[in-house]
Amino acid sequence: MVEVSTPTKWALRLVAVGYVFFLVAWPTGLLATRTFEGGVSNLVETLADPDVQSALALTGRVALLAVVINLLFGVTISLLLVRYEFPGKRALSALIDLPLSVSPVVVGLSLVLVYNSRDGWFGPSLSDAGVDVIFHTPGLVMATTFVALPLVIREIVPVLTEIGDDQEQAARSLGANARQTFWRITLPSIKWAVVYGVVLATARSVGEFGAVKVVSNNISGQTQTATLMVEEKYQNFAQDQAYAIAFLLVLVSIACLVIVAVLRPSSEK
Amino acid sequence: MSIDITGVTKRFGDFVALDDVNVSIPTGQLTALLGPSGGGKSTLLRIIAGLDSADTGSIRIEGTDATSLPPQKRNVGFVFQHYAVFKHMSVAKNVAFGLEIRKRPKHEVTQRVEELLGLVHLSQFAHRMPNQLSGGQRQRMALARALAVEPTVLLLDEPFGALDAKVRKELRDWLRRLHDEVHVTTVFVTHDQEEALEVADEIVVINEGRVEQIGSPEQLYDEPANDFVMSFLGEVTTLDGRIVRPHDIEVELAPVPGAVEGTVTRVLRVGFEVKLTVATAGGDVTVAMTRTHLRGLGADEGSRVWLYAAKGAVTVAGTAVKETAVAG
Ligand SMILES: Nc1ncnc2c1ncn2[C@@H]1O[C@H](COP(=O)(O)OP(=O)(O)OP(=O)(O)O)[C@@H](O)[C@H]1O
Ligand SMILES: [Mg+2]
Numbered sequence: 001m002v003e004v005s006t007p008t009k010w011a012l013r014l015v016a017v018g019y020v021f022f023l024v025a026w027p028t029g030l031l032a033t034r035t036f037e038g039g040v041s042n043l044v045e046t047l048a049d050p051d052v053q054s055a056l057a058l059t060g061r062v063a064l065l066a067v068v069i070n071l072l073f074g075v076t077i078s079l080l081l082v083r084y085e086f087p088g089k090r091a092l093s094a095l096i097d098l099p100l101s102v103s104p105v106v107v108g109l110s111l112v113l114v115y116n117s118r119d120g121w122f123g124p125s126l127s128d129a130g131v132d133v134i135f136h137t138p139g140l141v142m143a144t145t146f147v148a149l150p151l152v153i154r155e156i157v158p159v160l161t162e163i164g165d166d167q168e169q170a171a172r173s174l175g176a177n178a179r180q181t182f183w184r185i186t187l188p189s190i191k192w193a194v195v196y197g198v199v200l201a202t203a204r205s206v207g208e209f210g211a212v213k214v215v216s217n218n219i220s221g222q223t224q225t226a227t228l229m230v231e232e233k234y235q236n237f238a239q240d241q242a243y244a245i246a247f248l249l250v251l252v253s254i255a256c257l258v259i260v261a262v263l264r265p266s267s268e269k
Numbered sequence: 270m271s272i273d274i275t276g277v278t279k280r281f282g283d284f285v286a287l288d289d290v291n292v293s294i295p296t297g298q299l300t301a302l303l304g305p306s307g308g309g310k311s312t313l314l315r316i317i318a319g320l321d322s323a324d325t326g327s328i329r330i331e332g333t334d335a336t337s338l339p340p341q342k343r344n345v346g347f348v349f350q351h352y353a354v355f356k357h358m359s360v361a362k363n364v365a366f367g368l369e370i371r372k373r374p375k376h377e378v379t380q381r382v383e384e385l386l387g388l389v390h391l392s393q394f395a396h397r398m399p400n401q402l403s404g405g406q407r408q409r410m411a412l413a414r415a416l417a418v419e420p421t422v423l424l425l426d427e428p429f430g431a432l433d434a435k436v437r438k439e440l441r442d443w444l445r446r447l448h449d450e451v452h453v454t455t456v457f458v459t460h461d462q463e464e465a466l467e468v469a470d471e472i473v474v475i476n477e478g479r480v481e482q483i484g485s486p487e488q489l490y491d492e493p494a495n496d497f498v499m500s501f502l503g504e505v506t507t508l509d510g511r512i513v514r515p516h517d518i519e520v521e522l523a524p525v526p527g528a529v530e531g532t533v534t535r536v537l538r539v540g541f542e543v544k545l546t547v548a549t550a551g552g553d554v555t556v557a558m559t560r561t562h563l564r565g566l567g568a569d570e571g572s573r574v575w576l577y578a579a580k581g582a583v584t585v586a587g588t589a590v591k592e593t594a595v596a597g
Contacts, residue, residue: 166353169320170411172340173347174367174418184366188357 028250034240035247046244051220052229056248059226062137062212063205066144070201074152075194079186081153082160099149107146108214111139135217140225143211148201155197159190195263203256207249271296271454272317272422277326279312279478286312288478290326294422294456294471299448301469302458305501309478310458311350314424317456318347331421346415346453348425352407354399360410361386361395367418385413388447405436416451425457429464441468462502466490474498496587506555507588508576515544515557517582520566521575528575529554536563536570547574 117127319340531549
């Protein structure tokens with residue numbers, strides 16, 4: 001460790017704390033203050049609105065589906081990337097990071113290009129088969145899944161790489177087939193990475209706005225998610241309700257972070 | 270024969286890791302695969318276990334063709350160089366793994382695990398996690414785990430490689446005793462010739478992907494097939510174009526017919542032994558003898574001496590690799 005003099009240490013701390021305070025803690029704190037300005041009645045009234053309930057339920061459904069899909073594909077793709085050699089592996093690995101580097105709005109637009117029911121690539125045929133993507137729940141799920149895609153994979157890949165395949169080979173030599181090896185050896189070894197990835201993906205999915213905004217036609221009670229509703233309420237000067245819903249979204253994120261914080265140390269045991 | 274390896278070749282890209290290997294490993298014995306690092310020992314062992322596949326050739330285990338069987342169908346126990354313990358399971362669970370996979374009844378599993386932990390002296394550690402064990406204990410646990418499934422063959426890849434010299438020696442003796450108790454056909458990889466000579470019934474010497482010689486420790490030591498085997502199993506020096514063991518060289522202070530003349534340039538005393546370096550026309554020769562022998566002989570640095578291989582000494586045509594490397 002580099003020795004740092006005491007005044008410098010304090011100055012550094014002050015900068016770090018100040019930075020986080022002005023950028024994160026204060027604004028979210030104000031959100032809570034505004035929500036509860038007139039006691040709990042604002043929150044209670046907002047929650048009683050059926051449109052708000054339906055937006056929250058939609059967000060929950062979309063996030064749940066997106067996380068489950070990302071969990072299944074995330075684990076599979078991570079195994080593929082770490083344990084197998086195949087042509088195009090590096091390209092795949094780079095592609096997985098794309099959602100992190102591309103703006104969510106672009107994600108939404110590209111989905112519209114492919115899946116819209118008038119002139120998209122797959123859209124019309126899917127529409128004929130009775131599956132509407134854009135402006136319907138499947139589109140919302142796809143956009144959210146896309147945006148949260150790297151989170152699970154980027155958690156699992158380093159852990160898989162680090163544990164190596166020694167234990168898996170030992171299991172095989174002891175008579176376990178591929179499935180038994182996965183459930184009894186691989187999964188328990190990466191379970192904390194999976195949990196962490198899922199929590200991050202959940203937080204991201206619940207909070208997604210840009211990509212969802214493009215693929216949703218924003219009809220409240222149908223395709224309006226919680227984040228979209230916050231924006232709409234805010235623009236329609238229903239600011240108290242906007243703050244209340246925003247506060248709920250913050251609560252979900254904080255819950256996710258608390259879960260992670262509680263889980264992390266136990267994974268180091 | 271318990272394991273028959275016929276014409277096995279394995280390439281990694283252009284690199285030939287195993288080149289037409291033919292070995293038969295006898296039932297119920299302790300066989301060592303001995304050779305220098307990178308020689309292909311682990312590769313051969315992994316091919317026997319089914320963890321790698323050979324490019325050509327076949328593997329038969331107890332008479333059944335295992336060439337295309339997946340590892341879980343070969344019924345071999347494999348102990349890895351770095352233990353490969355299941356980190357998230359207790360010691361007892363580790364050992365029970367193979368039995369639980371085979372869906373043995375619970376009471377049978379418990380009983381067998383207890384028995385095995387007793388065998389490897391780990392009974393009191395049954396409920397610990399692997400990271401609470403020492404390296405030697407982990408290795409013994411890995412051994413118990415491999416033995417639990419009653420394998421037809423037990424394969425050990427440098428089982429004691431990662432341990433310090435003292436523990437190594439203890440475990441080596443213990444493995445020998447264990448083998449005498451359990452009698453399972455065992456193949457272990459080592460690059461330590463002393464370990465192989467001391468523990469194994471039979472030794473397969475592997476170098477650069479080829480089998481150099483197969484035989485009992487005595488055969489390898491007394492009748493080495495070539496200069497490589499001779500040099501690998503103990504110290505050698507070159508005398509008059511043949512390689513000889515340094516303690517098999519006789520030294521005289523007077524001319525002897527057929528002996529090589531030289532001058533003692535260095536006398537090095539190591540414990541009970543003395544090593545003389547003698548400069549001859551054909552290069553430096555190392556001679557080893559006891560201190561008492563040297564005192565009786567009366568030679569010292571600068572003495573003129575005559576060297577010849579003792580009667581009955583094993584010699585092989587060639588040049589000792591290590592010495593030429595040092596010389597130039
Ligand atoms: N997966 C692989 N890809 C490429 N080369 C490999 C692979 N595995 C082994 N090799 C090469 O094959 C050769 C033999 O390797 P192997 O592990 O069998 O050696 P070894 O005799 O066990 O050596 P050591 O005593 O150091 O463990 C080495 O030169 C090694 O670099
Ligand atoms: Mg090896």
